[in-house]
Amino acid sequence: MELPLVVGVDGSEPSLRAVDWAADEAALRGVALRLVYASLWERYEGAALARDLGKPSEEVRAQDIVEAAARRARGRRPELAVTTESLPEEPEYALVKEGHNAAALVLGTRGRSGVADLLLGSVSLFVAAHADCPVIVLRGNNDNQARAGVHGRIVVGVGDAPSAAVRFAVQEAERRGVPLEAVRAWRCPAHETVDHPLIAGEPERVYEERAAEALEGALREVPPQAKVQRRTVEGPARKVLLAASHEADLLVVGTRRRPGHLGFQLGRVAHTVLHHSACPVAVVPERA
Structure with missing residues (x-):
């Protein structure tokens, strides 16, 4: 069975551009696309505390993020098999583990202070340095559109x-x-x-x-x-x-x-x- 192409998503524009690019790549390879969102919110806080604080549950937010990414992927490549996963883990460690069963990992850039496409985020850098499969980081295209x-x-x-x-x-x-x-x-x-x-x-x-x-x-x-x-x-x-x-x-x-x-x-x-x-x-x- 062919390994899927895995994309790290977080709801940001760079990560959605990575979804677009990965959808095209998965179609070229003829493999499934797996969309992964990871956060520690559920592990440390939990839905009950979220209600007490009057904040939306991370579980709901995570589901919204992966579903929006899945809609975007299917809209771009309707023929793709798309699966989603939300994990209560640090994103860098979760994605490195995902790489054990991935054809490749695809990530967006995630900078700070308004220069998101000039600096590489710490998650992308960590994953590129530790994953045991190819890691593709989407640089270029400042308008966040995969072409x-x-x-x-x-x-x-x-x-x-x-x-x-x-x-x-x-x-x-x-x-x-x-x-x-x-x-x-x-x-x-x-x-x-x-x-x-x-x-x-x-x-x-x-x-x-x-x-x-x-x-x-x-x-x-x-x-x-x-x-x-x-x-x-x-x-x-x-x-x-x-x-x-x-x-x-x-x-x-x-x-x-x-x-x-x-x-x-x-x-x-x-x-x-x-x-x-x-x-x-x-x-x-x-x-x-």
């Missing part, structure tokens, strides 16, 4: 070897029928000089060639029929991928997961693009 891809391109940041991020990006590009742009950033270390015997005379060319070789090695398992455009770019990976995000419908990056490690597991590149990308970002966990 069909306009650039016709998926971009993936490529490391030294075949990876889950590359495989994920290939599949996403194939589903949409668009090319995949595989980008490898490279730099000439400042401490190396042209006196080095291996790089004398043409240091930059040597590093660029090494980057191209690494790129080919990372793509060696990509099916030959896949439409992949290869590009090596000089500069820090974070800046290179942010620039590429302006001409992409989805930016895919990998992040390493260390079994048994409970700390923050999100590399600098993934952290930066999650905060500043011009398009949606998919963070794909890589097992160490």
